Amino acid sequence: MRDFMRDFAVVQRHARELAHMSGIDLDMVRPRTRKLWEARALALHCLADGDMAEANKVMAPFKARSMTHNLQRTLEAR
Secondary structure (H helix, E strand, C coil): CCCCCHHHHHHHHHHHHHHHHHHCHHHHHHHHHHHHHHHHHEEEHHCCCCCCHHHHHHHHHHHHHHHHHHHHHHHHHH
């Protein structure tokens, strides 16, 4: 995988472009939503490099089961 820190600005720009295509303004969303779009953009970079395993790792925290589990943990902590 390419140097992540060097490419982070590019990933953020692509995240904004992807979100904009879906009608979402990343300046108006919660941090978790912004991270999701950044993960999607990073996963696309991984796929462009031919690294499906890394793309899956990037998206793993955002799978529905993980998100549901994290929500349950948050609610239990209250």
